[in-house]
Amino acid sequence: MDTLLNAVALKDRLDGAGDTGQRTVLLDVRWALGDPHGHDHYLREHIPGAVFVDLATELARPAEPRRGRHPLPPLEQFQESARRWGINDGDAVVAYDDSGNMAAARLWWMLRNAGFRQVHLLDGGLAAWRAAGFEVAEGPEQPLPGNVTLSEGHMPAIDAEQAATWGRQGLLLDARAAERYRGEIEPVDPRAGHIPGAVSAPTTGNLETDGRFLGxxxxxxxxERLGYRADVPTAVYCGSGVxxxxEIAALEVAGFSAALYPGSFSEWCQGAANDVVTGPEPYGGDAASH
Incomplete structure (x- = not known):
C-alpha cells in the first residue's frame, strides 16, 4: 500500500477513472500547533467530499501530565469516530491537511495502527490540490455512517521506559524544530531540551518547499545521515506524538520502519525522574534538568 497519493491520482480516483469498485473516503485534518481554527479553515475551503477530522478531540483524548498533551484515544472511541467519518471495511482512505501533512500523518498512523491498511496521505495536501487547478468546496459534508471494525497494536510503539535507554541501543529521532531540541525555546511544555540520546531530525527536513515529501x-x-541502519532499531518522538x-511516514516512503513514542516529549518532561538535556548533542552539553 503506497503511503502517498498525488493530487492527479486522487482526482482520478474521485472521478472513477480506472474504477475497481473501491470507495474512497477523503478526510481533512486541518490542525496546527497554535491555530485552533482548523474547522473554520475547512468550512471556508476543502476538497469536495472531504469530511473534517478534529485532531484535538477525535485523534486524542484530553491532555494529562502522565500521558502528554495528545494521548491516543481508546480504541472504541476511535472506531466510533471512524464510522462517523463514513469509513466502511474495504474502503480506501486519503487524508490531508494544509501544512505538509504534519497533522494528517497522525490519522494515517492511527488508522494503520488500528489495522486499516488502505490509507494514503495526499502528497502536498490542499496546496497541491489547488496547484493542480482542481475545484474546492465550502461548508460541511454529511457522510453516511460507516461500519469499519478496527483493532489495535499493528504499528510498533514504545513507552517512556523504553525511550529512556533507546539512544544507547538504537536510534531515537526527535522530530521537533531544532531550537526546541536544543532547549533554546519551549512554547508549550514545562521543560526545554530533549530526551537523552535523541538525535535532532526536524520533520521540515522531510519536505520540499511546496510541502510535498522528498523522493x-x-x-x-x-x-542514513542521521544514523539509520537496518540492523539498528529506530524510534521517533516529537512534542505530543503528532x-x-x-517522520514515520517519511521513513516508510524511504523504505524504512520505526516505532512511535506516542506520549513524546510532553509526557517525558513531566516525569520528575526523567532527565532532559540541552544543546546540539544527543547527551547534551549542559547539566541535565530535573
Missing part, C-alpha cells in the same frame, strides 16, 4: 532516495539519504507520525 524516496533523498529521504533514504537523509535518514508530527512524529509524519
Amino acid at each position: 524516496p532516495a533523498e529521504l533514504r539519504a537523509r535518514f 508530527t512524529a507520525a509524519h
Whole structure:
C-alpha cells in the first residue's frame, strides 16, 4: 500500500477513472500547533467530499501530565469516530491537511495502527490540490455512517521506559524544530531540551518547499545521515506524538520502519525522574534538568 497519493491520482480516483469498485473516503485534518481554527479553515475551503477530522478531540483524548498533551484515544472511541467519518471495511482512505501533512500523518498512523491498511496521505495536501487547478468546496459534508471494525497494536510503539535507554541501543529521532531540541525555546511544555540520546531530525527536513515529501532516495539519504541502519532499531518522538507520525511516514516512503513514542516529549518532561538535556548533542552539553 503506497503511503502517498498525488493530487492527479486522487482526482482520478474521485472521478472513477480506472474504477475497481473501491470507495474512497477523503478526510481533512486541518490542525496546527497554535491555530485552533482548523474547522473554520475547512468550512471556508476543502476538497469536495472531504469530511473534517478534529485532531484535538477525535485523534486524542484530553491532555494529562502522565500521558502528554495528545494521548491516543481508546480504541472504541476511535472506531466510533471512524464510522462517523463514513469509513466502511474495504474502503480506501486519503487524508490531508494544509501544512505538509504534519497533522494528517497522525490519522494515517492511527488508522494503520488500528489495522486499516488502505490509507494514503495526499502528497502536498490542499496546496497541491489547488496547484493542480482542481475545484474546492465550502461548508460541511454529511457522510453516511460507516461500519469499519478496527483493532489495535499493528504499528510498533514504545513507552517512556523504553525511550529512556533507546539512544544507547538504537536510534531515537526527535522530530521537533531544532531550537526546541536544543532547549533554546519551549512554547508549550514545562521543560526545554530533549530526551537523552535523541538525535535532532526536524520533520521540515522531510519536505520540499511546496510541502510535498522528498523522493524516496533523498529521504533514504537523509535518514542514513542521521544514523539509520537496518540492523539498528529506530524510534521517533516529537512534542505530543503528532508530527512524529509524519517522520514515520517519511521513513516508510524511504523504505524504512520505526516505532512511535506516542506520549513524546510532553509526557517525558513531566516525569520528575526523567532527565532532559540541552544543546546540539544527543547527551547534551549542559547539566541535565530535573
